[in-house]
Amino acid sequence: MPRYALLILPAFNRVYGDSAPRLTHSELEVFGARALTAKVSEVERATIGGVPYVGFTTQAALSEHDLALLSNLSSVYALFGVEGELLRPLTVRPLDRLSSDLITIQKYAGKTNEHFTKLLLNVTVLASGRPLDERLSVFDPMCGRGTTLNQALMYGYDAYGMDLDAKDFEAYSGFLKTWLRNKRLKHTAQTVPVRRDRALLGRRFEVSFALSKEDFKAGDTQQVGVVSGDTLRAREFFRARSFDVIATDAPYGVQHGSRSGDAGLSRSPLELIRRAVPGWVELLRPGGALGISWNVYGGSRDDLAAILESAGLEIQKYPDFEHWVDQAIVRDIMVARKPA
Numbered sequence: 001m002p003r004y005a006l007l008i009l010p011a012f013n014r015v016y017g018d019s020a021p022r023l024t025h026s027e028l029e030v031f032g033a034r035a036l037t038a039k040v041s042e043v044e045r046a047t048i049g050g051v052p053y054v055g056f057t058t059q060a061a062l063s064e065h066d067l068a069l070l071s072n073l074s075s076v077y078a079l080f081g082v083e084g085e086l087l088r089p090l091t092v093r094p095l096d097r098l099s100s101d102l103i104t105i106q107k108y109a110g111k112t113n114e115h116f117t118k119l120l121l122n123v124t125v126l127a128s129g130r131p132l133d134e135r136l137s138v139f140d141p142m143c144g145r146g147t148t149l150n151q152a153l154m155y156g157y158d159a160y161g162m163d164l165d166a167k168d169f170e171a172y173s174g175f176l177k178t179w180l181r182n183k184r185l186k187h188t189a190q191t192v193p194v195r196r197d198r199a200l201l202g203r204r205f206e207v208s209f210a211l212s213k214e215d216f217k218a219g220d221t222q223q224v225g226v227v228s229g230d231t232l233r234a235r236e237f238f239r240a241r242s243f244d245v246i247a248t249d250a251p252y253g254v255q256h257g258s259r260s261g262d263a264g265l266s267r268s269p270l271e272l273i274r275r276a277v278p279g280w281v282e283l284l285r286p287g288g289a290l291g292i293s294w295n296v297y298g299g300s301r302d303d304l305a306a307i308l309e310s311a312g313l314e315i316q317k318y319p320d321f322e323h324w325v326d327q328a329i330v331r332d333i334m335v336a337r338k339p340a
Contacts, residue, residue, distance in 0.1 A: 002061050003082035004090075005046070006054045009075045009115065016113045019323040020075045021045045021052045026319040027073055027119055028054060034126040036066045048087070055082065068093045072132055072155075074119035095133055096154045097211065099183060103150050106175060110144075112249045116293070117147045119321075120333055121155075124247045124291030127316045127335045139243040141231040141280055146172040148247055153222060160243065162202075162227035162234060169228035173205040176224065185209050186216040194227065194237060201236060202229030231272075235279040244288050246280055252295040252329050270299035270307065277311045287340035289316075296322065296330045308336040 008024060011017035025043055032040030038058040046053050062070070070079060071092035080087035103114045125132055138152040143161030145168050152159040163169060173191060180187045187209035194201045207224035210216035227237045250269040273292065284290060290313060294304065305315050313336035321333040 001041075001057050001059055003042075003055065003057050004062065005048065005080045005082050005087060006056075006070070006073065006076050007078040007080065008052045008054065009077035011075070011113070011115060013113055015325065016115065016323075020115065021054055023116075023119060023321060023323060024054045024073060024075045026321055027075075027123060028056060028070075029319045030123045030126055031069060031073065032056075034129075035069050035132070036062075038062055038066050062090075067091070069132065071095075072118075072122065074115045074122060095156065097156050098154050100154075102154060102179060103147070105179070106145060106147075108145065108171075112144075112147050112293075114147060114151070116331075117151050117249070120249070120291050120293055121148065121151050121245070121247050123318065123321075123333065124245050124289050124335050127289035127291070127337050128245055128287060130244055130287075136244040137242060138245045138247060139238070139280075139283060140248045141234050141246065141276065142248045142250065143172070143226065144168050144249075146176070146226070148249070149224065149226070153224070156222065158223040160223075160225045160238065162229055162231055162237065164228075164230050166228055169203065169205065169226065172226060176205075176207060180207070180209055185211065186213045194229075196236065201233070202227050204228075204237070231276050232279065234276070235282055238283050240282045241285045243283050244285055246284060246288070246290040248292055250292055250294040250298075252298065268298050269294050270303055273304070274307045277307060277313075281311045281313060281338060284338045286338055289335055289337045291333060291335045293331055293333045295325075295328075296332050297328065301332065301334065304334050308334065313338055 008020050011020055025045055028043055038060050040056050040058055042057040044055055046055050067090060071094040079090045079092055081090055130136060136157045138157050138159050140148040140161040143149055143163050149159035149161050177189050187207060189207045191203055191205045194204050205226040208221045210221045316335045316337060318335055323331055325331050
């Protein structure tokens, strides 16, 4: 049976780099169970020539479709066919349609590792049953400075988000406008007030852009919509059944806690999720999926599962994604699906 080896992408963050082979192992299992036509087996981590790989076997040779899918694994650097003691390079064709600096250029304290963000988005999309290369609409209800939104844009998706922190809203809107100008991509961008009964609910940053002037003129554009507001009020800003996927990295409840509406600052991200998730579920299309990463020190897997199930979601049986971030944070992922 054919044998393959995935070379792990080097990570600037040493701690995440140490976890990357194991996380890639788990991510590959999800791809194998949910998307690949070839049956994957004998997945194992290995060191070849002193660098980390993830090896696996398939019953038949990988098709072009499968190769294209595996090109989007969050930490894949290169893919090889194993032939005895030799590695034969295979051509990877990732979905990414924009310059990688959209993901990497922003540097700030507390930024989620972009490899992990890609992993979270990948396994959430696959839970929805929708193909990775389909035009999807993604929502991050706690988007911060937009790492998840930018990864969605890389894939050609429409990206929407909201965040309570006005400084993050300003930082992301300023960054994206500057990036689009520097890349000379045809676009429109505006920030407008959102009012209801003359009362100001928040602000919305709206962008429409295309890869070429011809595409823009033809209406082949990607959309970005970010709201400065409380995620508990998400339903007031977005229509029901608007999104195929919701993916978010919950506050860790370590340095600044998490805000929960009128209740003020909560140290537990699960309390915020409990109050917010009913509104998020209304925004999901039937069959859509919700993926959340959270700090397990702020609440157990069983507690989070109970919250999501009480909102009518079906928890997906996924492999282990738990990994150490620092002495106060152990991060994990849970993915749930809205019944069709």
